[in-house]
């Protein structure tokens with residue numbers, strides 16, 4: 215039986231060094247594009263949550279951009295590892311806590327920005343993705359910005375997967391070898407992502423990554439929107 219906490223603990227325990235920030239997070243936070251040019255001045259002192267922040271690789275970037283950085287990961291072990299990783303690069307003021315997409319350990323209307331980078335579609339024991347949408351909305355201020363990356367159905371993650379209940383798939387052939395048995399939310403297209411978030415969010419901006427990365431189908435929806 216797949217146990218997300220055990221598997222991710224193991225994955226992060228085996229990883230010695232913190233990864234670099236995601237190229238596309240750098241682009242979003244620092245770049246200027248025809249459909250996206252976030253107000254960098256508004257970043258200063260704003261509460262930023264990296265939800266499912268992994269080894270903490272994007273937290274240093276958030277801090278450098280002027281945000282007050284916060285992170286959530288699914289076990290206390292991973293939280294300790296993130297704090298250690300950040301201390302190693304001189305960051306001691308990030309607020310990192312243990313929680314899940316359906317149980318975010320922060321007060322209502324606390325965040326100005328919430329980013330879930332390659333992390334919002336992991337279902338674990340939760341069966342309704344809508345509960346994640348509600349929980350993200352709960353901790354965000356009205357007008358706050360949500361930043362998401364979500365695999366397209368053609369992404370390598372879904373190679374060899376099995377359909378689970380409608381809109382969900384079970385990983386069966388994990389390229390990295392530790393997620394077989396995990397259930398993921400699988401969206402048909404960007405329109406379906408938008409419809410799913412639209413009860414609580416508006417002003418959707420879409421981009422997509424559609425790379426053949428040396429044989430790996432690196433295909434993602436990037437979605438930016440505001441809490442209603």
Ligand SMILES: C[S@@+](CC[C@H](N)C(=O)[O-])C[C@H]1O[C@@H](n2cnc3c(N)ncnc32)[C@H](O)[C@@H]1O
Nearest residue numbers: 222266267268288314315331332333336337338
């Ligand atoms: C592919 S990693 C991405 C990590 C990080 N955001 C990054 O970009 O490096 C997916 C992350 O989602 C976390 N995760 C798994 N299930 C979760 C859940 N139910 N709620 C929140 N995070 C979850 C995992 O612990 C893992 O760190």
